Amino acid sequence: xxxxxxxxxxxxxxxxxxxxxxxxxxxxxxxxxxxxxxxxxxxxxxxxxxxxxxxxxxxxxxxxxxxxxxxxxxxxxxxxxxxxxxxxxxxxxxxxxxxxxxxxxxxxxxxxxxxxxxxxxxxxxxxxxxxxxxxxxxxxxxxxxxxxxxxxxxxxxxxxxxxxxxxxxxxxxxxxxxxxxxxxxxxxxxxxxxxxxxxxxxxxxxxxxxxxxxxxxxxxxxxxxxxxxxxxxxxxxxxxxxxxxxxxxxxxxxxxxxxxxxxxxxxxxxxxxxxxxxxxxxxxxxxxxxxxxxxxxxxxxxxxxxxxxxxxxxxxxxxxxxxxxxxxxxxxxxxxxxxxxxxxxxxxxxxxxxxxxxxxxxxxxxxxxxxxxxx
Numbered sequence: 147x148x149x150x151x152x153x154x155x156x157x158x159x160x161x162x163x164x165x166x167x168x169x170x171x172x173x174x175x176x177x178x179x180x181x182x183x184x185x186x187x188x189x190x191x192x193x194x195x196x197x198x199x200x201x202x203x204x205x206x207x208x209x210x211x212x213x214x215x216x217x218x219x220x221x222x223x224x225x226x227x228x229x230x231x232x233x234x235x236x237x238x239x240x241x242x243x244x245x246x247x248x249x250x251x252x253x254x255x256x257x258x259x260x261x262x263x264x265x266x267x268x269x270x271x272x273x274x275x276x277x278x279x280x281x282x283x284x285x286x287x288x289x290x291x292x293x294x295x296x297x298x299x300x301x302x303x304x305x306x307x308x309x310x311x312x313x314x315x316x317x318x319x320x321x322x323x324x325x326x327x328x329x330x331x332x333x334x335x336x337x338x339x340x341x342x343x344x345x346x347x348x349x350x351x352x353x354x355x356x357x358x359x360x361x362x363x364x365x366x367x368x369x370x371x372x373x374x375x376x377x378x379x380x381x382x383x384x385x386x387x388x389x390x391x392x393x394x395x396x397x398x399x400x401x402x403x404x405x406x407x408x409x410x411x412x413x414x415x416x417x418x419x420x421x422x423x424x425x426x427x428x429x430x431x432x433x434x435x436x437x438x439x440x441x442x443x444x445x446x447x448x449x450x451x452x453x454x455x456x457x458x459x460x461x462x463x464x465x466x467x468x469x470x471x472x473x474x475x476x477x478x479x480x481x482x483x484x485x486x487x488x489x490x491x492x493x494x495x496x497x498x499x500x501x502x503x504x505x506x507x508x509x510x511x512x513x514x515x516x517x518x519x520x521x
Contacts, residue, residue, distance in 0.1 A: 190214060219475075225464055226478045234474035237466065241383060243351030246304045249328040250274065252293055259288055259296050261312075267328050272321050275314065282311035301325075332383075333357040337370060342519055346376040347391075350383030350436040355390040362394060372519040374512065375440075376428045378454065382435025385463055385482075389414045392443050395450070397421055401443050403483040404463060425450030426515040429495065430503070434458035441495045442484035451518060452497040454511050461491030 194210050216228045229237055239245040249267020252259055259280040263270040280288055283299040291299075300308055302325050312319045332354050334346040343365045347354060365373070382388075385404075392401050396416040404412045427441050427450055438457045444450040463480040483489055499518070501511045 223462065223478050225460065225462055226476060228475050229473060231472035234466075234468065234472070237474070237476070241351060241466065243330040243332065243349075243353045244327060245330075246327055247301060247325055248308060248323045249326075250300075252280070252296060252300075254293055259291075259293065264328060264330060266331075268323050268326050269321075272323050274310075274312065274321060274323075277314075278319075279313040280310060281313050281318065282309075284309050285311075329353055331357050333361055335361045335364075337365070337368060338374075338516065340516065340520055341370065341372070342516060343370040343373040344376065345373060347380055347437070349380055350385075350387040350391070352384060352387065354383070354387040358391050358394065371422065372424045372426075374426050374428065374515045374519070375450075376512070377433045377437040377440060378428050378430040378511070379432045380429075380434070380437035381432065382437055382460065385436060385439070388436035388439045392416065392440055393418060395421055395423060395425055396443050396447050397449065399447065400485040402439050402485070403487060404480045405483060406480045421449055424519060426518055427452050428511050428515060429454040429457050429497065430511075431455055431458060431494075433495075434460040435462075438490060438495050439482060439484075442488065442490060445495065445498065446485040446488070451499060452495060453499045453501055453515050453518070454497045455500060455502060456496050457490075457494040459490060459492045459494035461489055461493075 194207065194214075197205065197210060198207065212230070219226050219228050248269040249264040250269045251262040251264070253262070254260075260276075261269070261274055261278045261280060262276045263274045280296060282288060283296065286299060288296050288299070300310075302308060304325055304327060307322050307324050310321045310323065312321060330351060330353065332348040332351055334348070336344050338344055343361075345358070345361055347358070389401055393416045395418075397418055397420065398416055401414045401416050404414070406412070425444060427444050429437065429441050429452060433441065433454075434457065438460065441452050441457060445452050461481055461483075462478045463482055464476045465479050466474060466476050468474045481489065481491060499514065501514045503509065503511050
């Protein structure tokens, strides 16, 4: 580039920068104006104009607005978020426990997409087994695709079919599975050899209480009085499902206090006259939110013993709000306190008996619970 061309280019660049700068309202010097203009909607609109005029890549006004909406949540707590239409639909499905599909969990293992069918789901009923590897979806090779991409291929409308090519050992199998409404039962249970009832709750979705009631009815028929409630890796879920479940274990009195804006408070109560179970609750660092409400209520009311390590420490309540375009948001609207009014946000529930699972071959926390109930 010659000096002349270089000067022309430099001059054009300076002109462009000046044009950009003067198109945005900026505060003048203190001698001219002592007040800084507010960062209001006009400021945002002007920034959008600058981006659209000068940004080197194509971007629509809709994309900028969506980014600005997401930015509204930048300055508030990490549990409040904005979701696009697709993201919000997935969020609602995961929380509700109902979704249309074939009923499998998929994970990536050594570059392969492995399945784990949900019990009583279409995939389970058709014979898919845990560890099966997906090779094709509707004759499309899934090699190199992400879990999200494979999941999108499997999804579809209720009543439609999806064709899966599966590898099981040395065999390749073909399954044509009809998509149906799948209800996720988050309860896993058994009666251990020593007569202790074991209940694992993976999340508090809308089917938690109803299935927990069925399990306890079965335990009552078998005269099971000692119960281990496993809330490890339970991320939480629906507040009212946790409250309803606690009413089966917590004696008469407060279960949880919910504190809203301006110190408006709501308390949920148990009416149970006398608990009939000897209860031990297992938790770990991934036990959060509704599972912490459960553990905190058991601990504060002396209704059982908490074993494990300190929980996650999410002491807030969110509401999920659908928005006009199918999008939505999750917003923190309250914080909760245990029956004794402990705020566990960022602190977690401290177990009564601290036990670290540091063995690859043995569940030390579970064994400690068994030992406690059998001594």
